[in-house]
Amino acid sequence: xxxxxxxxxxxxxxxxxxxxxxxxxxxxxxxxxxxxxxxxxxxxxxxxxxxxxxxxxxxxxxxxxxxxxxxxxxxxxxxxxxxxxxxxxxxxxxxxxxxxxxxxxxxxxxxxxxxxxxxxxxxxxxxxxxxxxxxxxxxxxxxxxxxxxxxxxxxxxxxxxxxxxxxxxxxxxxxxxxxxxxxxxxxxxxxxxxxxxxxxxxxxxxxxxxxxxxxxxxxxxxxxxxxxxxxxxxxxxxxxxxxxxxxxxxxxxxx
Numbered sequence: 001x002x003x004x005x006x007x008x009x010x011x012x013x014x015x016x017x018x019x020x021x022x023x024x025x026x027x028x029x030x031x032x033x034x035x036x037x038x039x040x041x042x043x044x045x046x047x048x049x050x051x052x053x054x055x056x057x058x059x060x061x062x063x064x065x066x067x068x069x070x071x072x073x074x075x076x077x078x079x080x081x082x083x084x085x086x087x088x089x090x091x092x093x094x095x096x097x098x099x100x101x102x103x104x105x106x107x108x109x110x111x112x113x114x115x116x117x118x119x120x121x122x123x124x125x126x127x128x129x130x131x132x133x134x135x136x137x138x139x140x141x142x143x144x145x146x147x148x149x150x151x152x153x154x155x156x157x158x159x160x161x162x163x164x165x166x167x168x169x170x171x172x173x174x175x176x177x178x179x180x181x182x183x184x185x186x187x188x189x190x191x192x193x194x195x196x197x198x199x200x201x202x203x204x205x206x207x208x209x210x211x212x213x214x215x216x217x218x219x220x221x222x223x224x225x226x227x228x229x230x231x232x233x234x235x236x237x238x239x240x241x242x243x244x245x246x247x248x249x250x251x252x253x254x255x
Contacts, residue, residue: 032113
């Protein structure tokens with residue numbers, strides 16, 4: 001087996017012959033038996049119906065998407081989900097209408113080096129029906145004014161402390177929110193929200209900062225069940241009264 005590997009892989013735009021919508025493909029490794037790449041689907045982007053001659057494994061790393069096999073109900077995909085597609089199974093996958101998605105794809109090749117056979121596009125009717133089927137399990141549509149994304153420009157530091165503590169304000173707006181929160185390929189905004197909420201809880205920061213990050217966590221895809229489980233788990237380590245305080249805020253946000 002001879003594999004190729006790039007320590008600095010480059011991204012290419014998705015091929016419109018096989019994808020409807022915009023996004024990018026970053027190839028990592030490939031040899032005569034398999035290929036590995038990361039596919040980023042912008043909101044509403046999806047690939048065409050297709051099959052694999054051997055198998056494919058998808059690992060969702062960010063966002064929300066849809067996976068559907070022919071003749072079966074669509075499945076909602078979220079960060080951490082793993083999907084295995086067997087030989088010859090006709091299927092498609094892509095982002096939800098209002099949410100981007102990114103997944104790692106490991107695709108096995110047949111003896112002739114083929115990894116995929118492409119079919120027809122996913123019709124608008126099929127895509128609309130799939131989105132409707134998973135809508136109840138999705139978080140609220142992301143709000144550009146509050147959801148932490150690479151494109152969000154935060155100015156709270158300068159607005160509130162720009163005159164009194166300008167360097168702190170700059171670090172808050174440009175470094176914490178402008179750089180650290182923007183590293184979403186390393187850790188998604190959804191996971192950063194959960195880490196931040198539990199960090200504030202453990203530190204006893206139970207004011208409007210916590211309320212802001214609870215709201216952001218919901219908008220970044222954290223469900224009521226997930227926030228309840230995370231806070232309950234943390235309560236055993238950081239204190240029961242802190243959990244009560246977090247729950248009193250959270251139940252208003254996830255109502």
